Amino acid sequence: MPLPLIRLALGSTNGVAHYGVLLDGAEAVTTCATHSPDLMAVGDNTAHLTCRSCARALLTLTTPPHPSGEPDERPAAGTGPTALAHRTIPGHLLARCGKPLDNRRSSARRSCASCAGAVETLNCFCRRAGELLLPSAEPCHLDPGALWAPKGRSDQATGHRWNAGSGYCGQPLAGPASGAPGECALCRIAWEQAETYRQTIILPRSRARAGSWPYRTLDAFGARADSLGPGDAYTHSGCSERHFVVEATSRRNDSHTVLLVYVTGEDRIAECRIRRDRLVAVERPVLAA
DSSP: EEEEEEEEESSSSSSSSEEEEEETTTTTTTOOOOOOOEEEOSSSSSSEEEOOOHHHHHHHHHHOOOOOOSSSSBOOOOOOOTEEEBBOOOOOOOOBBBBBBBBOOOOOBBBOHHHHHHHHHHHHHHHHOEEEEEEOOSSSSSTTTEEEETOOOSSEEEEBBBEEEEETTTTEEEEEOTTEEEEEEHHHHHHHHHHHHHHIIHHHHHHHHHHTGGGGGGGEEEEGGOOOOTTOOEEEEEEEEEEEEEEEETTTTTTTTEEEEETTTTEEEEEEEEEBBBEEEEEOOOOOO
16 A cells, blocks of 8 residues: 655654655654654644755655656756766756756766765665655646645634735745635735736736747747746646746745746636746747847
8 A cells, every 4th residue: 555755753843844654663764864763744834844855855756757858967057068967856957966957968977976875865765665655746827716824823714815925915825725714805805906907917918929929939948947037938847738927936045936827728827836946848039130
């Protein structure tokens, strides 16, 4: 029977959370090889910090490879193809050791020892844990009607509307709050105004731009998601829809980029929360000289 991959921590409310499984006898085994008899299962929307090694292991287990194929090794960003080679995380320009990578194949003779260690650690975990029941991947398009729970709060009775990483009221958000019985009034009023503007102004403009796309001269290339800007279109592994970027929001030291996009297949304006180091196939119009 598959074992579910869960969050494990030493405390129930804060600290560092790891991804792992509970074997028979309640023995905790983590993807980063952290051992402690006191590790316990914790919820998803908690104030715990997530172990970076475990977060990269989760990406490796849950992200499908880029449709055009990916090399096993790439050089670090800002270095040449003959620099130290790093093992890639599927669908990302991110190394197993955590370094950002260049979108080129490596021709180096030496490989990163930290990447090799991370690969071996995850392989050992998979051999010991056996078949895994993995958590659901982050949705590509955020549900505009969903309510979100505030970050670091035990009281989750009030849900908030998502607005580029926080609520429309300014409250930082942790994750979906599907069972919240109430809704923040400030968020609801501001969200209704923003949604009206998107449907009446942004949607018709985006629809017209998407209709002219086949007649434009485009430059196609692979890049990190944090390089996307208004006017670009992109696709990535896990979602075959073409996304036309209307607006991009990126906070310093944030691991994700929030994009306002037009989704052609669904003919709607949506918000996407995508990792900055995600590998995307970009289509950018070529401007005439």
